[in-house]
Amino acid sequence: MKINLKINNQDKIIDIRPDEMLLEVLRKNGCLSVKHGCDTGSCGACTVLLDGKPILSCSYFAAKADGHSVTTVEGVQNKVEKISKYLVDEGSVQCGFCVPGLVLTTMGMEKELNNPTEDEINHYLSGNLCRCTGYVSHTRAIKKYLEDKK
Amino acid sequence: MIIDEYKKPKTIEEAYSILTTKENSQIIGGGAYMRLSKKHIGTAVDLSNLKLDFITETENYIEIGATTTLRELEINDITNKYFNGIISKSIKNIVGVQLRNIATVGGSIAGKFGFSDLIAALSVLDSKVILYKTGAVNLLDFINKKHNDVIEKIIITKNNLNADFQSIRNTKTDYAILNVAVSKHNNNFYKIAVGARPGIAICADKAESFLKTVDFSKENAEKAGLIASEEIKFTSNFRASAEYRQELCKTLVSRAILNINC
């Protein structure tokens, strides 16, 4: 079946299987920053923004996304660079596999929460698992980023 | 999973008619759980074009559309205004914001999952499931009967009850090992639901009756916890043993009662 998908501000008509998940469709369409980490909606590596809100692309039917707009890290490189500078400075991009997803969820958080506390940050981002860092460097980096943005 | 055909009907009639006429058809709410299934689905009926994502307040009810996401439910002012925010409290630990932005209220009810935190919370409120064809059904009846129907919305009576939700999880975002919801209507009229036993939430009738006969005190709250833990059936699975769940039930029920009264 065919769907209309706006990927990173580009309108596309894409041929998909009815049972295909958004993750596969995005990877096939060049968004290789979107990672496959589990098969169960548990890790957050596949996070993308759907109409600006963070979702798990592995758990979202591509057909459901018909008519919607998807943002991946490829589409917001400048913004990603701004946030990631803090992550890189804190040494919290280790293997980096979880990072594109984390950055997108952070963007979602920026939109929704004003001046989040550390607990609120950790709660909002809790769906993004990271096995390398122990998370505390993420928190330091994101707090600093939000602080400096003010 | 295999899906042969994916439909996004524009009206609920159409959704219902596909559901009841097409072979192996299945509703997709958020799809987050469906996607884990190994089923072969003939026609998938996605409800996202039915404009069922709403939370509204009428004079007597809170109405929650079936495709409202758990995240909307969690942060909505209306749901947070009532029942000490029990709805939000019950769902805020489900995996992460990204999943809660997908998972829907309809799917969470229709799934009838044993671990369901939302069902536990709604069980102690005066909640009805509004089905397209069948009409209004009490939550409990919905859970106990099979309906080949579309959930349109959930309605919750706006009574001024106090409520609390308690759960124990391994990591913070894991499925509950046990979840408990308690509400108190007026004076001594309590509702107590215990879920993730690992079976679906059920009510602790004897504990509720006991509480009707006594005044609130710490001892009576503990006694109610004990009664609930003895009347409810628990089983063991790899997350926890039945014995441990029983112990937790005692504590969580009495804690919820205490919280409500403090």
Added chain:
Amino acid sequence: MKQVNKSIPKIDGMGLAKGKPAFTDDLTDSNAIIVKVLRSPHAFARIKNINVDKAVKYPGVECVFTHKDVPRNVFTRAGQGYPEPSPKDKFILDEYVRYVGDEVAVVAATTDEIADQAMKLIEVEYEVFEAVLDFEKAENNKSVIHPEKESYTMFPMGFDASKNIACTYDMHIGDVDEVLKNSEVVLDKTYYTQAQAHVAIETHSSTAYIDHYERLNIITSTQTPVHLRRIIGEALGMPINKIRVVKPRVGGAFGGKQQIHGELFCALVTLKTGRPSKCIYSRKEVFESSFSRHAMRLNIKIGADKTGRLKAIDLRVLSDTGAYGEHALTVFMIAGSKTLPLYNKVEAVRFGGIVVYTNHTPGGAYRGYGAIQGNFALESAMDELADKLNIDPIQLREMNMIKEGETSEIFKIMGEGGEGTAQIIESCKLDYCLKRGSEMIKWNSKYLHKKINADKVRGIGMAIAMQGSGIPNMDMGAASLKLNDDGFFNLLIGATDLGTGSDTILAQIAAETLNVPVEDIVVYASDSDLTPFDCGAYASSTTFVSGNGVRKTAEKMKNLIISEGAKHLQINVEDTIFDGKTIKSKDGEKSISLKEISKGWLYHYGQGQEQLIASDSYVGKKSPPPYMAGFVEVEVDTKTGHFDILDYTAVVDCGTTINPKLALGQMEGGLLQGIGMAVYEDVKYNKYGQMLTNNLMNYKIPTREDVPNINVEFADSYEPSGPYGAKSVGEIGIDTPPAAISNAIFNAVGVRINDLPITPEKILMAMKKKEQKK
């Protein structure tokens, strides 16, 4: 301009954050054939019949392999050095399947869906045997897991497949029984540690293609490219000059990718079809069908006098290696060799035990590598002893622990599967780590516990640990440096950055030696054709072994620049200096910039033109242990057993931190993984040997809400044998949490959980039992 002990940003950090294609699955050919593996539903069975006719004929299927179609060469997937210290007990495909998830057949098809469909069409008839699922009953079980004739070991390690024994080992110093008998106090305890899954967020991924030289190229998420090349050659019976292995970015490994995984299957398919192929494991496959930490039973006896002086330690271990023997011997030995030297003043010490085969997912390398298991037993027992003697646990350790300038005979006796290497400890700041850590967590005001309210009690606990830095006299790291025009360098290394930041710190070491900015060092790693030999990232070797290799190489390059520069300037080498920017005579009269001379050397010096290239390698003569002290404060809910980890504080001696921020990241990540093992993680099976925790819904790793407070500091320390004073930091972080948390729980509520993980359920049930006894 100092380049080490400096937190420069990780060189690939920004690119990865911006999602540049860097991982195996990002780099596969879009036409790659999909390789999938049909896996055993039985814990132990023999394939009586297997019929693939329908699958082969299914449209879109490229080829199907069963045990009948592949070379029958016995090998080990361990990915260790050579000769291999693990039993060779694996075939590419075999008629026996030894655990649920073991390989039955390999299917290659044009799409995922076709491959899935084809797998369903394979008809297999099994003869099912009784499985061995309790490792305490594996030895001499009537079910023999490896009945094949071919399995063997490359050197004696007590391998006896007929008894389900993968290996045995025993050592002793002094007469342990006698000393124990004469000790004033003897503690005799048994501990259990569970299997733990690595859960690198990138699943095991590999891809293969044939290049224009008709050579097999494998791109794979691996820790050990050269070992992998050797093993693939051995398994397929093909000369390794036909194989190239490239490691792209790796999405986490932690030991899980030291072993080979799908590479062999890709190789088979690509060799047969001539087409590119890829094998991306599902999360379920990683859980069920790769590797996990060896579960162990540890019996420990400690003898001491009443003042707390340790007299003897006796540690006996039973280890579960699962269906195959990867790392069976070495992980088990390290349970002793990287823990017992902590208490080097004992009169007698004994270590031994056996490693058994079971029908579980195979054990494999995993950060901590036996040390975490041994540490749980030893450091829990130390607290039990402290309790018995009524001594502060910190004081008990201070009295007995190893100190700078000392040694332990164990270093000489126990090595990686065989004899070890004697060494004097030249850097050990354990005393500082203990002092500083107890200050940070406010030990004195918090020990033992504090009641917060009717239901909540806080407790505090601690443990110390050691690890190693590479395998001495065995593992080698080499590097080469090439000078380019404009004066920048290519650093080619076989070392494998797994997210650890080793590309960055190795560039820092080269930059420091050459006195150039890190930007002038362009790193390339790791490619079996292009980069020099490196054993790979394991055994905490990269900073120490590869780092020393890089340092030596850079020194060579520096000397080369000086000697060749002297020639060009027509001055004596002894009078020539190179300061990173210019080559000049000591009196400063003659000079030329590196920028200029490097152009001339390549473009226009005529007979003076040459490519400057330097290479050197390093094999450790010792393995200096990093040390640390870990402290934890927990708050226990006495009505549910649930507890929060309020604070985990660690003070670490890893020598110089080449890059403090990256070292900190290794520590914080290691600590949380250790906390995961201590509290949340458990590989569980049902009675049929099926894994219940084969996905991330059922196997829980810590989230960022679970332990928000981790505090790490480094001791000021310098290891003379390390590059610029560095020791390893990659593994040690994982070791202390199991014992420290167990000790804290005991201090809080008076119950001791001796089998990991320490769950709320175990705590509450133990508390109930204790109450009933009263």
